[in-house]
Amino acid sequence: MKKPFSILIVGGGTAGWMAANLMAHKWGDRKVSITLLESDAIGTIGVGEGSTPYLKGFFKTLGIAESEWMPACNATYKCGIRFPHWSTVPGYESYYHPFFSPLDREIGQVFFNNASLRRSGLDAPANPTDFFHAPFLSSNAYAPLPEQPLPFELDYGYHFDAGLLGRFLRDRAKSAGVRHIVDTISSVERKGETIEAVTAEDTGRHPADFFVDCSGFRALLLGSAPGYQFRPFHETLFNNAAVTVQIPRDDHAPLLSETISEGLSSGWMWRIPLQNRTGCGYVYSDRFLSADGAESELRKTLALPDSAQVNHLRMKVGRVEEHWQGNCLGVGLSQGFIEPLEATALMLVQFTIEHFLEAFSPGRPEVDHASREKVFNQRINRLFDGVLDYVAGHYKLNSRDDTPYWRAAREEIVISDRLRALIDCWDKNSDVDHMLDQAGEELVYSRASWYSLLAGMGRFPKNLRRADTGLQQESEEVRRFCTGNLNRFRSHQAQLDQLSLARQEAEPA
Ligand SMILES: Cc1cc2nc3c(=O)[nH]c(=O)nc-3n(C[C@H](O)[C@H](O)[C@H](O)COP(=O)(O)OP(=O)(O)OC[C@H]3O[C@@H](n4cnc5c(N)ncnc54)[C@H](O)[C@@H]3O)c2cc1C
Known part of the structure; x- marks a missing residue:
């Protein structure tokens, strides 16, 4: 498929500048002209400051070192997410969703075994907080980076100042040749499915071959398409x-x-x-x-x-049916939003752009435009719906009874058949691993994440048989192992200071 010659990205939030950078990187031969138009009157959403480990790949693709961007964005490392006060089950009042690493392979197995034993009615310790390196590292203020190189990298995400990241990415995109216009769009000119141009208040008409809608919840371009369909998630996710x-x-x-x-x-x-x-x-x-x-x-x-x-x-929570429609791609809040509980929005942004660019890779079989769009949209929808299931799981599995909100979140929310089947399978002590294997990528989140959620919420039989002391001792050993490994890692602050120093040294005097 031929790539477009001129691209107009509408919106200069994180999504717009991520799109601009990835497109300029991929099509940086300058035969493609990329322009980003944003409004200073409207502004960006100004939140979105946590990521999943997927964002590491974004900076890697662009060849941007942590020492370059992290100090500029006041960024910190993220080993995972701690969830206090979601469950009232004794011993599970707080749990941790860790980012995993090969270092956890064996001790993770202890967690999986214990969770299975506990599901079968044995009082085995199974709070994920006690079985992975991430919670030990993060609560002791370590960075997920070893002092001495390991033969593998740990998975981790980031926290950052959204405004500073936007500016950093803007400067980067501009130096890669992206044209930047500040103006407010007043109308979208369409011929059926095709957008011909947008008109802005001061700078007038802007035609392009292809448009990227990064206009946030307004969905300025996607929303103007004939047959535009938005699927709200309000029956599943109440927060708005x-x-x-x-x-x-x-x-x-x-x-x-x-x-x-x-x-x-x-x-x-x-x-x-x-x-x-x-x-x-x-x-x-x-x-x-x-x-x-x-x-x-x-x-x-x-x-x-x-x-x-x-x-x-x-918050407008839901997703569009068609992220790519005709000569327009929706990226960011314009294409949809699942509430920020697992900080997945920028992962969806990155995935959408990467898969769009992949559709133009040389050597891909020629298919007609409509089929390509359809396959693309199905893929993005699967990702959204997989994340939706995982986020919805938090509400469905909560055990709080103290307010109408938490009761409704558990009892009234509409969940997918797939999520219901998974919870049933877990509750009935059936073969949950088989089910997770079969669902494969459809569930988006890994076995370890699903176990962390289900076990972390304390979703186990109420009456448990006493377990032998060996299980307790084994989990003590895991704790000692993780604690003992801490001094192999760098302190979080020291690591950030080192990045700042490296940045200062790299800056021209
Ligand atoms: C409460 C909350 C918490 C969140 N937390 C996280 C998180 O932890 N992690 C995460 O990954 N994501 C999070 N998100 C999502 C994240 O904030 C967004 O995905 C991200 O900021 C990208 O937003 P955006 O660029 O799509 O839209 P915006 O930031 O809203 O940008 C929209 C752009 O469109 C432009 N625009 C709009 N209308 C016009 C017009 N008429 N003419 C010209 N330009 C126009 C604006 O000027 C602006 O530049 C959160 C979102 C919310 C609401």
Whole structure:
């Protein structure tokens, strides 16, 4: 398939600049002209500060070293996510969803075995927090980077300042030849499925061969398509609003390398530690809590001074049916959003752009445009729906009874047949591994992630038989092993300082 000659990206949020960079990198022979148009009157969403390990691949593709971008974006490392107050099961009031590494292979097996034994009714310790390196590293303020090289890399994600990352990526894209226009689009000119041009208030008409809609929840271009369909997820995910705040970093507290996603009365609150501040946000459902109520709960939970500035946001949760339609590709919030519980949005952004670019790789069998679009859209939808299942699982499996929100989140949400079957299989102590194997990539998340969620929430029989002390001893050994390995890793702060130093040294005097 022929690549387009001129591309107009509408929107300069993280999605727009990620698209600009990846496209310029792939088609950087300058035969393709890439322009990004954004509005300074409208602005970006200003959140989205945690990632999955997938983002590592983005920087690798572009050849951007951590020492180049992390200090510029006040970024920190992320070993996983801690989930306090989602479960009331004794011993499971908090659990950890770790990013895994080959270092966990054997001890992870102990966790899988114990979880299986506990499902069968034996009192085996099975909280994932105790079985992987990630929770030990992050709670002890280590970076997921060893002092001495290991024969493999650990999986990890990042935390970063979304505004600074946007600026960093903008400068990078511009130096790779992307043209940048600041103006506000007032109309979209279409001929049926094809977008001919957009018209902006000051700079007039902008025609292009291909358009990338990164205009955020507005979905300026995709939304103007004939037959535009948006599939809302509100029956599965109740949360539709957030209130956020940034608090200065406590210099005396250790810099943790984890996101904390803590259950509150009608939703949950993230804490994302950056080098200079902690970003926090309460994600809630306005069916159960007013904006004022959410703000006052956030203020109380964080003991905020009255002067602290908070920001209220609405979330449009769901996805489009067609991410690629005619000569337009939706990327970012315009294509859909699953609430931020597992920080997956930028992974979906990256995946969408990468697979779009792949469709133009030389040597791919020639198929007609409609079939290519269809296959592409099915693939992206599968990814969205797989993530949706995993996120929905958190709500379905919660065991809180203290507020109507948590009861409804467990009892009223509509989940997919696939998720229901998986939970049934787990509850009935059937062969969950076989089911996960069979589902393969459809479930998006790995066996270890599903086990962490199901076991971490304490989803086990209530009456357990006593286990022999060997199991307890074995988990103690795992704990000693992980703790003993800590000194093989770099302190989080020292690693970040080293990156800053490397950046300063690389900068021209
Ligand atoms: C509460 C919350 C928490 C989140 N947390 C995470 C997280 O932890 N991890 C994660 O990966 N993601 C997270 N996300 C999602 C993440 O913020 C977005 O995926 C990411 O910021 C990309 O947004 P975007 O670029 O699609 O849209 P935006 O940032 O909204 O950018 C839209 C762009 O479109 C432009 N635009 C709009 N209309 C016009 C117009 N008429 N003319 C010209 N330009 C226009 C604007 O100027 C702007 O540049 C979160 C989202 C929310 C709501």
